Amino acid sequence: MTPESVPTLDPRLALALGTPQHGDSVARRTGRSLRKLTSSAAREVSEETRLAGLLQQPVTTGRVIAVTSIRGGVGKTTTAALLARALNHYRHDPVLALDADSALGTLPVRLGAESVRWACADLAQILTPSMQLTDVTGYLVPVADGGWLLPASQGRLSAPLDIPTYRTVTLALRRYFAVTVVDCESLPGEVARTAMDTAHARVVVAPQTAEGVNGTRTVLDWLGQLPHAALASTVVALTTNSNDPSLALSTALTHLRETGVTVIHLPYDRQLSGGGPIRTDRLGQATRRAATELAAEAMQRAVRVR
Template structure:
């Protein structure tokens, strides 16, 4: 979301409510100065044709008009000139990395012990059948790369965490290349959550490098390999800078779909321009909603807005209802029922001590309920992505 923005007012504006602020004016077109006109034989114009410019007409009294700003023009890069290699930047300051404690397991020792006892009495055949069915849904073949966009109504609700969980889940179950792409503003947390120690190339860099003649092995040389498989493309080198623009996002995602069966996109928060574009062009959408009254209410507004689009996106949208605290004030079942009234599928993600601690996500440290919910969320998103032709 743009700094200082108000997503509620922007959504109301999209819904046609009077409370929304006025849409900012479009930038003026690029002014192109025409070539000098040939000499005109008519009286009064010969001097202009010969280089003797007549006096300009007098300006009517009043304040001088504000000068019109010129839009920035991107100079195309010469493909013959090699792209300078950016320096590798650590995702976490080494001095701070030493302060990280030992990660906690998502489930307590008592809960893990009780689960082990229950597994001894449970039906092994039923468990294997359930896991096989989920794996079949996640491993559905695709003819073209599928893009799954993850967004939210505001930051800090677990959007990057959900993106990392989905990327790792697809990496685990699928045997074809999977990419997790960060399309958030600078200083995003996706590389840290994916376990990347450092980043080098960004989306803006690849937008100038990618060509149709490149092979998968050429492309992966610019990506960050993920420890448990798959690839990561960050949005920046971890420095404060301009956020990704729509042109860069379109160029990168359209080019990379040739190489990756599934691309999970960690978008900026709604109603940012990149988030709108990602939601409009993705094959499936995951909206992350916090289990709070204001979070569920705002997400419901977004879902109602999606339903009013010319091509409703609700049929390919899944809501991930996240819990950031073990002590929730809002009833999670009532919150899920409120969101399901729009027709979307809601997958609750329970509170997990390992995720709440921050830092790199280790799938072996996740709680059982979190793993089950993540796999179900990935399967729901994949089903919707495959349905789109």
């Protein structure tokens, strides 16, 4: 039976969002425009070219990048959405954003999907090896800026996503998509642990707080004990979710980098903090740059895995 289409956001709330703020203030944008007159444009172009090369690396089989955190509300889903958008922007082959957080996850909202119909459990029952990409995408949600989305649920309280369903869907869809970005549930959830164990690359989202950094360090120590060098294919996204974080950035970076992982700082951004769909054209410059660098680091690690 075909599921009904369900709005991702109550229309009244969508209307109340209005026009999102720009990630950078007017003063900051004006100052940047003035600095561009004297800064080295060649250096910026060189860095953009380097990151584009990493993001566009060819793959022989579909790569899976799993995103998780120690708890909710730290920017995990936002980070997954930023990764999917960056990969969609730079790559010329299909990219999938897979929502594996069935606890009323917000990935469809963040990616701007107006409604969802088919979910992971629905697709797991109908996938067959004979299906073509055009058949599969008929069950997915097209993302406005490119790429595709598969929700974990229809935004209702329902049975949680289980490990067999997750494995069935991810293994099957790797045939069609060059890269799949998985927005996992928070650790220590069973699906999250399975996703982190089986992914080609991992992104652990850590909030810039003492307990967040401490808990993330515990996760990194666990990854270091997995038998297939999982820590070497892990990147940490350190998120600043307020203008006045309680923990100094230098302290957080130092503590996490002691494990040997690469840490990318995602700065506070007014556009992201407002909730609702992410507007990449209104992100702050530092946020766009950090998201691109994070995606490039994750892709580089995913490609290394055979």
